[in-house]
Amino acid sequence: xxxxxxxxxxxxxxxxxxxxxxxxxxxxxxxLQANLFHGGLCTAEAHESLRxxxxxxxAISPALEAQGEFGGGGADGSIALxxxxxxxxxxxxxxxxxxxxxxxxxxxxxxSVADFIQFAAAVGLSNCPGAPQLTAFVGRADATQPAPxxxxxxxxxxxxxxxxxxxxxxxxxxxxxQTVWLLAAHTVAAANDVDPTVPGSPLDSxxxxxxxxxxxxxxxxxTSFPGTGGNQGEVLSAVKGTLxxxxxxxxxxxxRTACEWQSFVNNQAKAQTAFKSVFQTLSTLGQNLxxxxxxxKRDNVNFHRYRFRHLRRVLPTSLPGSVQQACAQSPFPSLPxxxxxxxxxAPVEAARPA
Ligand code: HEB
Ligand code: CA
Numbered sequence: 001x002x003x004x005x006x007x008x009x010x011x012x013x014x015x016x017x018x019x020x021x022x023x024x025x026x027x028x029x030x031x032l033q034a035n036l037f038h039g040g041l042c043t044a045e046a047h048e049s050l051r052x053x054x055x056x057x058x059a060i061s062p063a064l065e066a067q068g069e070f071g072g073g074g075a076d077g078s079i080a081l082x083x084x085x086x087x088x089x090x091x092x093x094x095x096x097x098x099x100x101x102x103x104x105x106x107x108x109x110x111x112s113v114a115d116f117i118q119f120a121a122a123v124g125l126s127n128c129p130g131a132p133q134l135t136a137f138v139g140r141a142d143a144t145q146p147a148p149x150x151x152x153x154x155x156x157x158x159x160x161x162x163x164x165x166x167x168x169x170x171x172x173x174x175x176x177x178q179t180v181w182l183l184a185a186h187t188v189a190a191a192n193d194v195d196p197t198v199p200g201s202p203l204d205s206x207x208x209x210x211x212x213x214x215x216x217x218x219x220x221x222x223t224s225f226p227g228t229g230g231n232q233g234e235v236l237s238a239v240k241g242t243l244x245x246x247x248x249x250x251x252x253x254x255x256r257t258a259c260e261w262q263s264f265v266n267n268q269a270k271a272q273t274a275f276k277s278v279f280q281t282l283s284t285l286g287q288n289l290x291x292x293x294x295x296x297k298r299d300n301v302n303f304h305r306y307r308f309r310h311l312r313r314v315l316p317t318s319l320p321g322s323v324q325q326a327c328a329q330s331p332f333p334s335l336p337x338x339x340x341x342x343x344x345x346a347p348v349e350a351a352r353p354a
Contacts, residue, residue: 042208044351046124048098053121059147072147074286077113082146091152114140118283131210132272137292155233155245159254180260181274187214190348198227200347201243215264241345258326
């Protein structure tokens with residue numbers, strides 16, 4: 001403690017870092033912002049980059065290994081390195097698109113594919129007002145083989161299935177509570193393939209804000225589908241134009257998680273700390289932490305564009321449904337209602353080349 005840490009000046013002559021490994025990340029950050037995130041937007045490219053981290057990292061199973069089978073390598077880039085194989089797995093549907101958009105940027109920089117996927121998401125999420133500054137690491141080893149199929153949760157899985165899969169993947173680090181924390185990611189999200197007739201259907205009314213609307217809106221009784229009914233993994237949603245995943249609905253109402261879910265309502269600060277914490281675990285699954293360089297604040301790879309802001313936390317008055325109280329211990333907090341006119345949330349525009 002108290003040791004002097006010297007900052008080095010990177011070869012670009014302007015940026016400083018504690019770890020030389022971090023120097024190249026300034027250029028990577030700028031390339032991502034300019035050529036993937038349209039100058040710094042929280043649009044489909046940022047959402048899909050975040051989803052990619054989960055679908056890459058969660059594909060690891062100590063339980064399979066215990067049976068003598070290969071269980072996947074976690075956050076090892078396998079989803080992009082073996083894209084032909086892994087994007088054909090059902091729960092990874094649609095991810096070929098973001099992998100392709102990221103590819104030319106990846107090719108210009110000297111980082112592992114595993115590092116690239118996690119770093120791109122950290123930069124992308126920084127474009128979403130309200131988001132925490134995620135901790136980035138470099139030094140991950142890349143996959144040498146694809147993850148097996150069957151390890152990424154599906155929206156039609158029961159909460160039991162999802163809880164046990166996440167616990168297995170993380171050696172118990174993701175309990176039922178941390179699973180709720182991870183789902184804060186669905187505040188900046190849309191579904192393209194659950195109902196292909198309405199691609200880009202947001203999972204909450206504010207898909208470009210990292211706020212707590214997702215936790216509020218999923219607790220309201222659903223009354224309509226954004227498109228057609230009868231899709232596997234979809235249930236009725238409350239806010240017109242949004243899509244509700246069956247898995248989000250179940251976890252929001254499960255007796256083991258309902259109070260934790262409700263605790264995020266109107267608690268922006270908690271959503272930030274909780275997601276930051278679980279993302280750190282998620283983004284390093286299967287990797288040896290001792291080999292990774294942590295890009296802390298002091299490395300000054302400042303990819304945090306927004307400070308904490310007061311974000312809209314409202315119960316839209318235009319809702320046809322009402323709150324479904326699922327937490328037995330404490331009542332749903334009282335929130336201001338939205339005075340605005342009844343709205344339909346617009347779809348998130350499809351990802352496209354910059
Ligand atoms: Fe998620 C989206 C599922 C978790 C992130 N997801 C999504 C979807 C689905 C899901 C189905 C839609 C897709 C399409 O496109 O269609 N998830 C899911 C499940 C789970 C999850 C089942 C378990 C519970 N996620 C998760 C996590 C994360 C995520 C953990 C992170 C971290 N997701 C996400 C995002 C999105 C999604 C970001 C959006 C994308 C877009 O927008 O595109
Ligand atoms: Ca949101």
